Amino acid sequence: MDELYLFLFRFDVMAGAIIVFIVPYIFSEIGESLKKIHKETKRPYIEKKSMKSLTGDLSKDISHISECVGRSSDLSVRKFVIGSSGMKAALIHIDGLTDKQMIHDHLLTPLMTLYAGKNFSSNEVESFLLSKHIPMTDVKENKTIDDILHGILTGSAALIIDRLHDAIIIDVKGWKSRDIMGAPTETLVRGPRIGFVENLRDNTALLRRLSPSPNLRMVDYQIGKQTKLCSLVYIKGIAEEDLVEEVSERIKQIDIDNALDTGYIEQLIEDNYLSLFPQIQNTERPDRVMGALLEGRVAILLDGSPFALIVPVTLPMFIQTPEDYYERWLPMSFFRMLRFTASFISVFLPSLYIAFVSFNQGMIPTKLALSMASSRINSPFPSLVEAILMEVSVEILREAGLRLPRPVGSTVGLVGGLVIGEAAVKANLVSPIMVIVVALTAISSFVIPQYNIGIGLRILRFGGMFCAATLGLYGILLFLLIICIHLSKLESFGTPYFTANIFDFKDVKDTIFRLPLFSMIIRPKELSSDINKYRRKKKRL
Known part of the structure; x- marks a missing residue:
């Protein structure tokens, strides 16, 4: 028996070493190879124009x-x-x-x-x-x-x-355009009720209204073979010249027939297209864009799209909302930490349930363990199969609710979730506690304010479930370690995505929590130099 335990221990150590060291290395090498191929096959930016002139006839x-x-x-x-x-x-x-x-x-x-x-x-x-x-x-x-x-x-x-x-x-432009109204994908309780529209000049005018400074610069580019107007926006004296030049060069290298939305540009200029985490933020709110510009970031606007792009970005930016700065710092810090907690729950709650049920029952309180065991007596499937069935059902309902007309979509999501959950429990296909776990996971995922980061976290959830079903809590820790390694290596236009100044209090005070506005004197360190690092000189009296 001791030899069996020793063998299992050695197997766990070897498996952990493979997952932690070899697998990330393999994926890193594959990613670098694909990046090299992509870079070599990318055609250089060449301005092609016919020089044929009018004949005079x-x-x-x-x-x-x-x-x-x-x-x-x-x-x-x-x-x-x-x-x-x-x-x-x-x-x-x-x-x-x-x-x-x-x-x-x-x-x-x-x-x-x-x-x-x-x-x-x-x-x-x-x-x-x-x-x-x-x-x-x-x-x-x-x-x-x-x-x-x-x-x-x-x-x-x-x-x-x-x-x-x-x-x-x-x-003599005079086409019909949508009236300026609120951003439907980024609703707030308090804040400006305006959002970008499909007209580029209306969008640049909104930014001019928020900041009439002469240092607000807008540089236009023609992208695509069918020519689409794109505008690069930054504040001179705040944004670093190297960053502006890097973004400009990537836009010039775009070779595509036509860009129907900024999503095309996002995919063509991002650093790592193999990552599940977005390295560029999209938004419909002019106030969010202006806040990013004042930090030293750069925005990209496209004619025909109501979504602006912000670069570079860090992971905490996707969990924050503009409303965090419109209300007092104590409640907003609490809600910001609540969002980070909900993000963790949306990824790891099903995995923790599988690990506790399948491997680590001894870590559950006795009464809770007995209750969970009694609820799973009639369940014919292992916990992993239960979780996959329920999570896939929820994702199908979520996708159906998004694609259907809004009145019908909300009804389908609500009724479908209730009917499927109740029917699955009555048919003894899943346990009641599994339904509760999946419901909490779905509700937590709705708290994440940015849709694109939510997609990546939803996919990671399935990877965590397989690791939990294989190695229990040990597998979850290895999976979390792999994610942290990937995030530590990831960059957005040369800016670290995850570990930027995490131990510097001057930057951490506006990440997981938010301190009072009067304490935010210095701009993010990775975006500023000694010349432009101060937002203002004096602290609050």
């Missing part, structure tokens, strides 16, 4: 532009004559992207009638119109067909004049 230029967009039915071409000069011209725009009333009142009417008595030659017409007779703010000249097409397809109108090789691009 109005009919040929109109025909060529129409062919470039496939003679689409929404392409509007309005031919007219400028004043009494007899000079032919055409105004080209996309119906639905432009403001027709603006075109009629400020372009066609002045050019056709108001200055009918003015005669001018082809050499002076362009400068004459730009300087005096086009009452618009955003007007520029373009020669290449690609630039003209880009202007037309992004909501501008192109004024082409016969015998001229330049087109005048006039900004």
Whole structure:
């Protein structure tokens, strides 16, 4: 018997050594190899533009532009004559992207009638119109067909004049957009009731309203072969230049047909695409973005998406909410620690149940152990199978509730959970205490404020259950150790994801708990230098 115990002990030690040292090394090597392959196959950023210019023949230029967009039915071409000069011209725009009333009142009417008595030659017409007779703010000249097409397809109108090789691009955007309202995915009891929308300039204006500082910088990039406008936002003097340059370079290297949402950008610029933990934060709230910018972080906005990206990030940022700073520090510190506790419960509660039932019964109080044993008398499955059946059922119900219409989805989730849980207990498929464990796990996962970090934790839950079913509490500790090793190695744009200044009180005071605002004088150390590290100079009197 002693030899058997000795053998089992040696087996546990060997298994632990393999899990702790060899498995992380293997996965690390695989990850590095895939990163290398991904980096080698990534095509460099090359700006490709056709240099073909207008011919000066109005009919040929109109025909060529129409062919470039496939003679689409929404392409509007309005031919007219400028004043009494007899000079032919055409105004080209996309119906639905432009403001027709603006075109009629400020372009066609002045050019056709108001200055009918003015005669001018082809050499002076362009400068004459730009300087005096086009009452618009955003007007520029373009020669290449690609630039003209880009202007037309992004909501501008192109004024082409016969015998001229330049087109005048006039900004007359006027498409329908969603009204600015609250962020539906990040609801708060107290805080601003505004959220980003799909219009990029509306979103940048929201940030300007929160901070009218001239140091708030916005740099635009064209990403995708089909050209989508992306804006890099930071505060000069607070954000480190190296960080801004790194984010800028990663955006320039994006090679994709079109980015429909910032989720495309997130996946293409993140550090470790094999990790279950997101290294970029997404948000619909301008106040969250501005708070991150004031810490020295960088934001990425995309035209057509209401979600902004924040980089770099750390793990505690996904458990925090903007409301933590709008209420007093004591209750918010309590609720923040409650969220961290709920995150731990959502990952490890089913694993702990399996370990205690299958391996470590001696650690349970006697009365509780007898109660759990009596409830499992008629259960035909081991605890691992019970947990997997219930957890998979909950995940299916959760996914169904998200994809169905909102009134139906909430009903399906509530009724489905009650019916399945009660029916499973009555059929003796699972024990009642298993239903309680799964319910507590699901409720704890709802406390996590960020959806993307919640997905990763839900997947880790299944890994923890298998480790608990194999080695009990020992397996759970090894699994937790592997997670900690992975988080310690993980980075977000060069910033440690998990262990950044964890023993520095000046940074820890705004992680798991939050101290009063007047004590937060210094910005996060990993994002600041000696020049920009102070938020303010004086403490509270």
